[in-house]
Amino acid sequence: MALQVYNSMTRTKEVFTPIHAPYVGMYVCGPTVSGESHLGHARPYVTFDIVYRYLQELGYKVRYVRNITDAGHFEEEGKEAEDKVGGKAKLERLEPMELVQKYTNLFHDAMDALGNLRPSIEPTATGHIPEQIAMIQDMIAKGLAYESNGSVYFEVRRYAETEKYGQLSGRVLEEMIAGSRELDGQQEKRDPADFALWKKAPAEHIMRWNSPWGEGFPGWHIECSAMATKYLGKHFDIHGGGMDLQFPHHESEIAQSTVCNGCAPVKYWMHNNMITVNGKKMGKSYNNTITLRELFSGAHALLEKAYSPMTVRFLILQTHYRSTLDFSNEALQSAEKGLARLMSAANIMKTFVKGDATKIGTSATDVQIQKLIAECTQFMDDDFNTAMVLANLFEMASIAFVVKNLQLPTGEASEGALALMANTFERFVYGIFGLQESVQTSGSKMDDVMQVLMNIRKEARAKKDFATSDLIRNQLTEKGISIKDEKDGTVSWTINE
Numbered sequence: 001m002a003l004q005v006y007n008s009m010t011r012t013k014e015v016f017t018p019i020h021a022p023y024v025g026m027y028v029c030g031p032t033v034s035g036e037s038h039l040g041h042a043r044p045y046v047t048f049d050i051v052y053r054y055l056q057e058l059g060y061k062v063r064y065v066r067n068i069t070d071a072g073h074f075e076e077e078g079k080e081a082e083d084k085v086g087g088k089a090k091l092e093r094l095e096p097m098e099l100v101q102k103y104t105n106l107f108h109d110a111m112d113a114l115g116n117l118r119p120s121i122e123p124t125a126t127g128h129i130p131e132q133i134a135m136i137q138d139m140i141a142k143g144l145a146y147e148s149n150g151s152v153y154f155e156v157r158r159y160a161e162t163e164k165y166g167q168l169s170g171r172v173l174e175e176m177i178a179g180s181r182e183l184d185g186q187q188e189k190r191d192p193a194d195f196a197l198w199k200k201a202p203a204e205h206i207m208r209w210n211s212p213w214g215e216g217f218p219g220w221h222i223e224c225s226a227m228a229t230k231y232l233g234k235h236f237d238i239h240g241g242g243m244d245l246q247f248p249h250h251e252s253e254i255a256q257s258t259v260c261n262g263c264a265p266v267k268y269w270m271h272n273n274m275i276t277v278n279g280k281k282m283g284k285s286y287n288n289t290i291t292l293r294e295l296f297s298g299a300h301a302l303l304e305k306a307y308s309p310m311t312v313r314f315l316i317l318q319t320h321y322r323s324t325l326d327f328s329n330e331a332l333q334s335a336e337k338g339l340a341r342l343m344s345a346a347n348i349m350k351t352f353v354k355g356d357a358t359k360i361g362t363s364a365t366d367v368q369i370q371k372l373i374a375e376c377t378q379f380m381d382d383d384f385n386t387a388m389v390l391a392n393l394f395e396m397a398s399i400a401f402v403v404k405n406l407q408l409p410t411g412e413a414s415e416g417a418l419a420l421m422a423n424t425f426e427r428f429v430y431g432i433f434g435l436q437e438s439v440q441t442s443g444s445k446m447d448d449v450m451q452v453l454m455n456i457r458k459e460a461r462a463k464k465d466f467a468t469s470d471l472i473r474n475q476l477t478e479k480g481i482s483i484k485d486e487k488d489g490t491v492s493w494t495i496n497e
Contacts, residue, residue: 043242068104071223117434152197156173276327290327
């Protein structure tokens with residue numbers, strides 16, 4: 001089975017055929033670094049890290065471009081010309097680029113903690129102002145953009161006369177126009193549907209650049225068109241991002257790039273679905289916006305405890321990227337237990353790799369192992385279905401636990417089959433999925449933590465403080481850890497598989 005990718009443009013799964021195999025160009029919309037990264041940033045970047053890893057696993061040479069938006073990014077949708085970076089810089093009493101560097105560093109720290117590989121190129125919007133101005137000039141020259149009071153707008157209705165506008169998001173132009181009439185700054189436009197390519201900078205706007213139309217700053221959409229074209233060419237393989245970016249951002253990218261480059265920019269559009277927090281959309285109005293630092297430290301009112309970055313990564317992998325994902329304490333704690341079990345199995349698997357993977361028997365267990373292994377690749381080839389792969393890995397984990405605990409004879413599970421299973425486990429768990437040992441799953445650190453707890457409990461029993469002793473036992477039992485008091489006074493503990 002060849003790799004199939006769900007194309008948001010055609011709304012179908014398509015066989016993945018790179019434009020210039022074995023080379024693959026992939027662009028993913030990066031963060032606006034005017035604040036800390038939050039849960040909404042975790043999902044797309046873990047999702048496309050998996051895509052990046054798997055394409056390389058298949059032998060493709062991938063150029064992965066992910067931008068940094070640092071150009072005073074503004075939202076047209078109801079927040080005309082809002083200078084996010086400049087405004088936050090004033091609040092924190094920092095230079096804009098000082099603030100940008102601070103939050104870029106925090107973004108990188110969070111992505112590294114989540115186990116994401118760094119992209120091949122990470123261009124910044126401020127580093128590509130000339131390229132953006134050049135594209136805008138080209139659109140004006142071709143009659144698809146116009147200057148108005150120092151700002152420049154893309155003429156959507158004229159573009160729609162010859163090209164499809166709204167095909168990606170499924171929106172109808174007249175509906176888009178009706179929904180835009182109440183926004184600010186409409187008086188400058190020839191048509192309510194037109195979007196900004198360049199904005200004249202008001203006096204209070206800190207970040208500004210010289211242009212043929214006066215001092216101003218680029219629109220939101222033009223930066224991605226300029227940087228994607230520069231580093232991946234006029235027509236490249238994959239463009240990724242969250243589903244919320246389909247309109248207006250990606251629709252506008254398509255229009256701009258098509259006008260300037262004479263062709264549609266992207267072969268496969270990929271979008272991850274949205275996240276919710278305890279069943280609600282994440283947003284300031286719900287007071288449920290959780291930063292990644294808060295998630296990793298537990299420092300948020302909605303969190304019962306801290307969750308490791310690997311637990312977050314594992315939770316994301318448990319759901320197909322095109323399905324909605326809910327972050328809740330229950331889901332995170334379930335993911336934490338699942339990750340611990342998977343890593344425990346991975347450590348057991350390390351004892352199996354000594355076998356000859358070419359010598360596989362015909363027992364029912366060997367046949368089952370081969371089926372589970374083959375399906376892992378099939379599931380990944382079916383639009384990166386990590387959830388189904390994990391289900392198979394857990395079935396393999398169950399086999400590993402049985403082999404360890406019951407010492408099955410060779411006739412039940414041959415050394416060859418176990419070695420092949422161990423190799424597959426390592427390939428997917430550590431390589432393709434990028435999972436790593438964390439405090440919750442690391443054997444040595446877990447031993448140290450448990451020893452501290454056992455010492456506290458032993459001291460409590462010596463003082464006849466049975467309430468504390470029983471509390472430790474009961475809470476560990478709830479977490480799936482059994483403790484046993486031996487006759488000689490020692491205490492042993494085991495993780496319930």
